[in-house]
Amino acid sequence: MQHVKDGTIPMTRLDDAVRRILRVKIASGIFTKGAPSTRKNAGDENLLGLPKNRAIARQAVRESMVLLKNNGGVLPLDASKTIMVIGDGADNIAKISGGWTLSWQGTGHTNDEFPNSQTVLDGIKEAVNTAGGKVIFSANGDSNEAADVVIAIYGEDPYAEFQGDLENLDFVPNGFDTNTLDKFRSKGIPVVSVFLSGRPLWVNPEINKSDAFVAAWLPGSEGGGISDLLFKRDPSYEFTGSLSFAWPNNAVVSPDLATRESTKLFELGYGLTYENEVIIDQLSEDSGLENTKVVSTGVFFNKGAAVAPWNLGLKTGDLDKQIGSFPTSVGGLLVSKTDHTAQEDALRMNWTLPDYDQLLISAASPSNMSRQTNGAMELTFFAKSFKTNDATVKIGMCSEGTTCDKTLDINIVANEWQEYRISLSCFASLGVDMSKISSAFMITAGEGTDIGLSQIRLESDIDAKPWL
Secondary structure (H helix, E strand, O other), X not given: OHHHHOOOOOHHHHHHHHHHHHHHHHHHOOOOOOOHHHOOOOOOHHHOOOHHHHHHHHHHHHHHOEEEEEHHHOOOOXXXXXXXXXXXXXXXXXXXXXXXXXOOOOOOOOHHHOOOOEOHHHHHHHHHHHHOOEEEEEOOOOOOOOOOEEEXXXXXXXXXXXXXXXXXXXXXXXXXXXXXXXXXXXXXXXXXXXEEOOOOOEOHHHHHOOOEEEEEEOOOOEOHHHHHHXXXXXXXXXXXXXXXXXXXXXXXXXXXXXXXXXOEEEOOOOOEOOOOOOOOOOOOOOOOOOOOOOOOOOEEEEOOEEOOOOEEEEEEOOEEEEOOOOOEEEOOEEEEEEOOOOOOOEEEEEEOOOOOOEEEEEEEEXXXXXXXXXOOEEEEEEEEEOOOOOEEEEEEEEEOOOOOOOEEEEEEOEOOOEEEEEEHHHHHHOOOOOOOEEEEEEEEEOOOOEEEEEEEEEEEOOOOOOEO
């Protein structure tokens, strides 16, 4: 909308796009079919999850998986053996389904919310139990039981739209420590990685830790389709999937086409079959990120420290001070460490003078948070008042070149850590230029205020309220 308002996108272009959309809708008869609730089969839940429909979904899983590595012909596996299954994606339908499922981001759902579905773990159990083998399940991989092979199911957490945007292609394990794979390989146990993602990512370290590596994308509700190919449950089954994008050999996204072409690990259309005797040698684990600019991830303060590229600072009058160690102070503001969920993972701030000195989380280069603002993101943090009474603090986000005087009054509850959420749109409404945020968080208070603060970050709006 901003690009239309400022003329970057002409109104004629917008009119043309709307006209074409309406033309297709009119041709489809959507305006004459009546409301969905009035159409044939509306509301008949008995038609959902029929065996014939689930079979098609399971077939789609088999045909979309891409075999990237299969050193020594590890796959297909023998289902009559002892199979250890590890990873946070093994028994989690929400994770293998991705965003835009039961909710926008697709997070926070239990398996019970996906009736007529099958996890990858249950699909593996189905295959192994039928063949007389044994399944050991250890989500975090800490089991020391003997196994013939390890299947690790892990990958990205669900996301949708810009909340899944990446500044680079480096896969950062979030629910499972992939270093666990080294433990099994050191014992000579073959490791098969089933990687869950909505896109190709740089996973050279994980590929190196695996004897076989499968890009399973987001298989959804039919996890059994994965076990069909891992164990080749039918003689006709074969890996037929191929890459629709080239797979990267480093994590840097280069604007130069020639550079991108030279940094491919696997070409567009690549995909192995069981019979291919391709050996993937040890891959470089140089991500290429060492010399790139550090960008914001939406986390500003965590585990007792500012998260790069953000830094902690204090301000009183015209004096600015970077925080290098604790305790520290400026003017009448004393800052030290305190405990929230772990030792010294939070800040304690005590204002001893009525000068409203500030603590800021700032970066050398401003960040454009317009998309986050339009996407209903919230500035989120935990806080508590150390006094017996509640405390009122002023919270702000500051655009480049301003005095950071556009703030909201937030009441901090006494003696109890609570989460507070403020919609970024509130700051935009105050007149803050969200396209040039130099300080992602500013807090100040009056004399006698003594509060704790931790886990400052951006989160999705969960209640459509301006702030809590």
